[in-house]
Amino acid sequence: MFDTGLSFNDLLFMLKGAGVTLAITFFAVTGGTIMGVAFGVLRSHVSPWATLPLVFVLDIFRSVPLLIQLILANAFQAIAGLQISPFTTSCIVLALYTSAYCTEIVRGAIDAVPPVTRRAARSLGLTWWQDLTQIVFPMALRVGLPSWIGLTLGVMKDSALVMWLGIIELLKSSQIIITRLQEPMLILLIAGAIYFALSFPIARLGGRLERKWQEND
Amino acid sequence: MIEIENVHKSFGALKVLKGIDLAVQKGEVVSVIGGSGSGKSTLLTCINGLEPIDSGKITVDGTVVHARSTDINKLRQNIGIVFQQFNAFPHLTVLENVTLAPRKVKGMSRAEAEEIAVKHLKHVGLADKIKVYPGRLSGGQQQRMAIARALAMSPDYMLFDEVTSALDPQLVGEVLDTLKLLAEGGMTMICVTHEMGFARDVSDRVAYFESGVMAEIGPPEQIFGEAKTEATRKFLSSVR
Amino acid sequence: MFEYTFQWRQAFRALPQMLEGALVTVQISLLSMVLGVAIAVLLAVGRNSKSPWLRAPATAWVEVARNTPALFQIYMAHFGLGSFGIYLSPFVALLAGITFNNAGYLCETFRGALRAIPHTQVRAGRSLGMGQAKAFRLIIAPQMFRIAFLPTTNQMVWAILMTSLGVTVGMNTDLTGVTQAMNSRTFRTFELFALAGVIYYCIAKVVMLGARLLAWRLFRY
Numbered sequence: 268m269f270d271t272g273l274s275f276n277d278l279l280f281m282l283k284g285a286g287v288t289l290a291i292t293f294f295a296v297t298g299g300t301i302m303g304v305a306f307g308v309l310r311s312h313v314s315p316w317a318t319l320p321l322v323f324v325l326d327i328f329r330s331v332p333l334l335i336q337l338i339l340a341n342a343f344q345a346i347a348g349l350q351i352s353p354f355t356t357s358c359i360v361l362a363l364y365t366s367a368y369c370t371e372i373v374r375g376a377i378d379a380v381p382p383v384t385r386r387a388a389r390s391l392g393l394t395w396w397q398d399l400t401q402i403v404f405p406m407a408l409r410v411g412l413p414s415w416i417g418l419t420l421g422v423m424k425d426s427a428l429v430m431w432l433g434i435i436e437l438l439k440s441s442q443i444i445i446t447r448l449q450e451p452m453l454i455l456l457i458a459g460a461i462y463f464a465l466s467f468p469i470a471r472l473g474g475r476l477e478r479k480w481q482e483n484d
Numbered sequence: 485m486i487e488i489e490n491v492h493k494s495f496g497a498l499k500v501l502k503g504i505d506l507a508v509q510k511g512e513v514v515s516v517i518g519g520s521g522s523g524k525s526t527l528l529t530c531i532n533g534l535e536p537i538d539s540g541k542i543t544v545d546g547t548v549v550h551a552r553s554t555d556i557n558k559l560r561q562n563i564g565i566v567f568q569q570f571n572a573f574p575h576l577t578v579l580e581n582v583t584l585a586p587r588k589v590k591g592m593s594r595a596e597a598e599e600i601a602v603k604h605l606k607h608v609g610l611a612d613k614i615k616v617y618p619g620r621l622s623g624g625q626q627q628r629m630a631i632a633r634a635l636a637m638s639p640d641y642m643l644f645d646e647v648t649s650a651l652d653p654q655l656v657g658e659v660l661d662t663l664k665l666l667a668e669g670g671m672t673m674i675c676v677t678h679e680m681g682f683a684r685d686v687s688d689r690v691a692y693f694e695s696g697v698m699a700e701i702g703p704p705e706q707i708f709g710e711a712k713t714e715a716t717r718k719f720l721s722s723v724r
Numbered sequence: 725m726f727e728y729t730f731q732w733r734q735a736f737r738a739l740p741q742m743l744e745g746a747l748v749t750v751q752i753s754l755l756s757m758v759l760g761v762a763i764a765v766l767l768a769v770g771r772n773s774k775s776p777w778l779r780a781p782a783t784a785w786v787e788v789a790r791n792t793p794a795l796f797q798i799y800m801a802h803f804g805l806g807s808f809g810i811y812l813s814p815f816v817a818l819l820a821g822i823t824f825n826n827a828g829y830l831c832e833t834f835r836g837a838l839r840a841i842p843h844t845q846v847r848a849g850r851s852l853g854m855g856q857a858k859a860f861r862l863i864i865a866p867q868m869f870r871i872a873f874l875p876t877t878n879q880m881v882w883a884i885l886m887t888s889l890g891v892t893v894g895m896n897t898d899l900t901g902v903t904q905a906m907n908s909r910t911f912r913t914f915e916l917f918a919l920a921g922v923i924y925y926c927i928a929k930v931v932m933l934g935a936r937l938l939a940w941r942l943f944r945y
Contacts, residue, residue, distance in 0.1 A: 452807030571848035
């Protein structure tokens with residue numbers, strides 16, 4: 268059909284890169300979500316003045332390019348002699364980045380639960396914690412899940428930047444093969460297809476969930 | 485004169501109008517009453533061409549509404565319609581809402597249009613709100629603005645589709661008073677309404693719709709007094 | 725722990741050049757937004773059109789833009805086109821990539837804004853005798869603009885941050901590119917990039933504040 272120097276091993280190499288992408292995404296989203304939930308709950312229950320420093324710091328993560336955050340984090344750990352691997356550094360930076368967005372998603376979702384509903388729960392004798400887990404959590408989940416899915420997919424795409432720290436994720440692995448084979452379009456198309464395959468079904472699922480839950484309400 | 489001849493209409497499999505015949509003379513006020521889903525609102529949206537009809541004919545002053553050759557935009561300048569939802573244009577002030585169509589559809593100058601707009605807004609009691617945005621008005625005020633907006637085009641006919649149904653009870657009165665004034669001024673009106681008091685006091689004729697059919701039509705004394713059909717009597721007794 | 729002396733003075737000496745780079749950054753972002761909005765309108769029309777010949781390419785553009793990394797899109801412009809003998813400069817490749825991305829996201833923003841306007845608004849307009857085009861221009865478009873305004877300015881901030889990716893394809897005139905060039909000479913990575921970070925932060929904040937002010941002035945209802 269058409270000539271290509273691309274071998275099966277090269278494809279495996281790219282898939283390995285995809286694996287690294289997924290691994291970083293997993294750690295970042297997990298860490299970021301746990302922090303985001305904690306911060307979000309904090310933000311919706313504590314006065315805005317008390318949380319101002321937290322808001323300020325999180326806002327920095329959303330107003331500075333991710334690439335610069337990675338470079339700074341890496342430079343910092345080198346200066347401080349911490350010897351943290353690029354992989355771990357990337358996961359930490361991405362987790363903080365995720366938490367900044369997740370905090371707002373969680374806060375918005377919790378605020379979307381009508382206060383009267385929560386008061387009704389407390390009037391029945393539920394504790395604050397029970398109200399939060401039994402009443403607020405399921406309702407907030409409906410509101411926040413589509414946005415959270417969007418955030419997760421966003422982090423997966425942004426993870427391509429970690430190549431700057433030398434990590435061989437999907438896009439970098441593609442670039443390595445391109446340097447060797449000089450068939451950029453073909454290889455990038457494959458990389459794009461992999462990204463698309465990872466992102467599109469989940470995005471669609473999120474959209475479908477959103478519509479389904481909207482109808483039921 | 486509005487002539488509705490043997491009009492049939494379905495939404496998909498649901499037949500909504502099953503052969504409606506009605507003629508409304510100039511200056512007449514016809515109220516249309518009936519339960520939900522009886523086809524009343526659909527009839528109004530057919531008269532000004534917002535909805536197509538399956539068969540039959542609707543003629544306004546000799547122009548066939550659904551004919552391909554009819555300039556529907558021109559026709560609509562002569563038929564005012566006020567809906568249940570106020571449909572205020574949120575990005576325009578009250579004055580701008582009312583002057584929009586006269587200026588952009590009829591090509592009036594701003595001064596001309598504002599003169600007419602202020603006149604109608606005075607009639608509906610909104611003279612002091614002309615620079616306000618609709619978002620700051622109550623439901624009753626928004627609905628009165630919608631009436632002024634439709635009147636600003638100087639139509640010969642006004643259609644009202646349950647214009648008080650979306651209002652809090654205490655706001656209904658002000659809108660009905662506006663409609664009463666219009667009727668006394670000689671406007672030709674078709675009002676779909678649940679307000680039986682209004683229908684009885686203001687209309688020349690009242691039509692009762694049930695399941696897409698006009699079960700009975702006659703002067704208020706007939707409908708509300710000695711209704712000819714069992715269906716009408718049953719409906720009215722359930723409403724009282 | 726810190727066997728390193730922070731040399732902030734060296735970083736501050738680079739400030740004038742970095743600010744010039746910041747100017748380039750803003751220029752690219754603005755250009756990519758103007759082009760992006762124009763293309764997004766076309767894409768939105770395409771996606772809502774009845775003809776599959778218009779719908780398919782528009783949908784493809786939007787889905788690719790939203791489901792692949794921005795860096796990938798820039799790579800496509802810079803490296804991918806090399807397969808066809810087209811060699812775009814880093815500047816053009818960066819602009820193309822960001823514009824492609826902007827157009828995709830903005831298309832969905834505009835479509836969402838359109839969906840948010842009740843269909844009854846058009847009915848009201850048409851009942852007053854307006855034609856379809858007039859009703860769109862006078863009633864739909866102004867409301868669409870208001871609904872889409874803040875998300876569009878968010879996209880602008882996004883674009884500003886995205887320009888930093890240019891350094892991966894050799895861009896050396898925007899803020900990150902300039903900073904990296906200084907970095908290769910002086911190796912004051914932390915200080916230089918910290919300063920760059922502060923400049924990005926300031927630009928992002930100014931844009932957001934400006935947008936809020938503009939929104940307050942334009943949409944006072």
